[in-house]
Amino acid sequence: MKSIILSLLIIVCAASGMAALEVVATLPNYAWLASEIGGPYVHVRSIVLPDQDPHFVRPKPSYAIMLQKADLFISTGLDLELWSPALLDKASNSRILEGSPGYCAIRDGVPLMEVPTTLSRSFGDLHIYGNPHFYQSPVHLKLGAHNVLNALMRVDGPHAAEYQKRFDNLMDRWARALYGDVLVKLVAVDDLDHWTADGSLLSKLKEKGLDDKLGGWMKKGMPLRGRKGINYHTNWTYFNAVFGIQTAGYLEPKPGIPPSPKDVENLIETVKKEKVDFIFDAPYYEENKMKRISEAIGVPYAIVPVFVGDAGAKDFFSLMDITLDRLLALIKDK
Numbered sequence: 001m002k003s004i005i006l007s008l009l010i011i012v013c014a015a016s017g018m019a020a021l022e023v024v025a026t027l028p029n030y031a032w033l034a035s036e037i038g039g040p041y042v043h044v045r046s047i048v049l050p051d052q053d054p055h056f057v058r059p060k061p062s063y064a065i066m067l068q069k070a071d072l073f074i075s076t077g078l079d080l081e082l083w084s085p086a087l088l089d090k091a092s093n094s095r096i097l098e099g100s101p102g103y104c105a106i107r108d109g110v111p112l113m114e115v116p117t118t119l120s121r122s123f124g125d126l127h128i129y130g131n132p133h134f135y136q137s138p139v140h141l142k143l144g145a146h147n148v149l150n151a152l153m154r155v156d157g158p159h160a161a162e163y164q165k166r167f168d169n170l171m172d173r174w175a176r177a178l179y180g181d182v183l184v185k186l187v188a189v190d191d192l193d194h195w196t197a198d199g200s201l202l203s204k205l206k207e208k209g210l211d212d213k214l215g216g217w218m219k220k221g222m223p224l225r226g227r228k229g230i231n232y233h234t235n236w237t238y239f240n241a242v243f244g245i246q247t248a249g250y251l252e253p254k255p256g257i258p259p260s261p262k263d264v265e266n267l268i269e270t271v272k273k274e275k276v277d278f279i280f281d282a283p284y285y286e287e288n289k290m291k292r293i294s295e296a297i298g299v300p301y302a303i304v305p306v307f308v309g310d311a312g313a314k315d316f317f318s319l320m321d322i323t324l325d326r327l328l329a330l331i332k333d334k
Contacts, residue, residue, distance in 0.1 A: 020040070020041055020042055020043040021038065021041060021042045021043065021071045021072060021152070021155065021156055022043055022069050022070045022071050022072070023038065023042050023043065023044040023045070023070065023071065023072045023073075023074065024044075024045055024046075024047065024066055024067055024070040024072070024073050024074070024096075025044065025045070025046050025047070025073075025074040025075070026046070026047050026048055026054070026074065026075040026076065026080075026081045026084060027046060027047075027048050027054055027075075027076070027081075027135055027307065028046045028048060028049070028050050028307035028308045028309050028310075029135045029136075029141060029307055029308050029316060029319075030046070030074045030075070030076075030106055030135070030148070031044045031045065031046035031074075031308075032308040032315055032316055033074075033106075033141075033145055033148045033316075034072070034074060034148055034152070036166065036170050036315075037145070037148055037149055037152060037163055037166050037167050037170060038152055038163065038166070039162070039166050041156065041159050041162065041163075042152070045066060046309075047063055047066070047084075047087075048307070049309075050305070050307040050308065050309030050310035050313075051283050051284060051305075051307075051310050052284060053282070053284040053285075054080055054081060055080065055082075055256070056083075057081070057083045058083070059083050059086045059087045059090070061090070063087050064087050064090035064091045065091075066091075067087055067088060067090075067091035067093055067096065068091045068092070068093050069093075070091075070093060070095070070096050070102065071095060071096075071102055071155050071156075072096065072102045072103075072104060072151055072152065072155050073088070073096035073102060073103055073104065074104040074106065074148060074151070075104070075105065075106070076105070076106055076107055076132050076135070077104075077105025077106055077107040077108065078107050078112075078129045078130065078132040079128060079129060079132065080132035080133070095155075101151075101154040101155050102151070102154075102155050103151075104147050104148060104150075104151035105147060106135070106141075106144040106147050106148070107129075107132070107134075107144060108144070108147050109143055109144060109146065109147070110134055110140050110143050110144045111140070111143070111197050111198070112129065112130030112131065112132075112134070113130060113131045113134075113237050113238060113241065114130055114131040114234065114237060115129065115130035115131075116128060116130075131234060131237045131238070133234065133235035133236070133237060133238060134238045135306075135307075136235065136236065136238060136239045136306055136323075137238035137239050137241075137242050138174075138177075138178050138217055138242065138316075138320050139178065139193050139196040139197050139242055140197060140238050140242075141316070142171070142174050142178070142193060143193060143197065145167070145170070145171070145174075146167075149163055149164065149167040171189070173317075174317075175189045175192070175193075176216065177216050177217060177317055177320070178192075178196075178216045178217050178218060179192055179214065179215060179216045179218055180213070180214060180215015180216040180218075180219060181215065182213045182215060183205075183210065183213045183214055183215060183216075186210060186213060187205075187208075187210065191204075196218070196242060197242075199241060201218065202214075217320055217321075217324060218242075218243075220324055220328075221242075221243040221244075221324055221327075221328075223328060223331060224243045224244060224245050224324075224327055224328065224331070225243065225244030225245075226244060226246065227244075227245055227246065227277040227278070227331060228245075228246045228247075228248040228274060228275060228276045228277050229245050229246070229247060229248060229276070229277060229278050229279065229280060230247070230248050230249050230250070230251070230267070230271060230276060230278075230279040230280075230290075230293065231247060231250055231251070231279075231280065231281050232250065232251040232252060232281035232282070232285040232286070232289075232290065233250065233251075233252055233255065233256075233281065233282075233285065234250065234252075234255050235281075235282065235306070236280075236281070239323075243324075245327075248271050248274050248276045249267050249270060249271050250267075251263070251264065251267060251281075251285075251286075251289055251290065251293070253266075258286075259286075259289060264289055264292055264293060267293060268292075268293055268296045268297060271293075271297055272297055276297060276299050277299060277330070277331055278299055278300050278301065278302065278327065278330040278331065279293055279294050279299060279300070279301035279302075280301060280302045280303070280304050280326070280327060280330070281303070281304065282303070282304065282305075282306045283303050283304075283305065283306075283310065283311075287303060290303075300330045301330075302326045302327065302329070302330055304322075304323050304326050304327065305319060305322060305323065307319070
């Protein structure tokens with residue numbers, strides 16, 4: 001029924017001469033945000049595929065053509081998509097350049113982690129503004145969602161009220177999924193979001209005698225707190241912080257530097273001294289090396305989806321459920 005109603009709305013818009021906004025996002029999670037907020041008034045496409053590493057995208061001519069027609073371009077706004085400036089140059093679309101109404105940076109208002117105090121290539125592929133992988137965190141992405149709302153209202157003022165309504169509905173659903181129905185009635189969601197982002201949520205709730213009211217993903221992920229994990233790359237920094245997962249090590253010797261067989265052996269020797277609970281990372285990293293460490297130290301590993309559209313995740317809500325389910329399955333016998 002929902003799909004039928006959406007189709008009818010699109011038909012009505014077309015009949016009334018209203019063309020859908022052309023929205024291009026760098027990442028699938030941003031494309032999902034634009035689709036949720038924009039509804040029948042937008043046509044959204046993502047450049048990065050659901051199972052693709054966002055660091056490495058070849059700037060194909062077809063992407064530039066896509067951007068030529070775009071009314072709105074959504075990106076992280078940091079130095080993750082280093083391939084996007086070349087595409088924007090080829091597209092020659094002044095409407096979507098940085099500083100124009102049709103440019104949207106998700107990072108505005110998102111508290112960044114791992115902001116370097118020293119810049120040196122000796123540290124590897126360093127992100128100079130801070131870690132850009134907040135799109136996997138259920139609270140950091142939520143904090144950045146208002147940028148998509150503001151951008152849609154900038155480029156399509158006549159539908160601003162509809163965008164605001166859809167945004168408010170999405171934020172309500174998101175808060176309940178994150179914290180549970182009970183807690184969002186007792187505490188302002190803005191407070192909950194900022195406490196979660198700065199790591200003080202549990203202590204704040206305990207102070208207020210509300211720790212037993214926590215629900216949603218935060219309650220579901222409680223068994224992960226204090227667990228030690230190994231990741232391939234630093235793309236789980238925000239997610240791990242939100243759910244209290246301690247990082248015991250990375251397969252990459254330095255960010256962006258592929259691990260050699262010697263690096264893998266060194267990591268194995270290092271983590272043998274620690275009680276590691278699991279290894280996990282995205283589908284586009286070398287699974288054989290994760291498996292090698294898993295077998296060597298006797299802990300389970302999992303390939304976990306990063307983007308909407310992968311592993312059956314039709315939206316960010318199902319992406320979070322799949323992610324948590326896969327991680328919790330790794331510790332079910334511990």
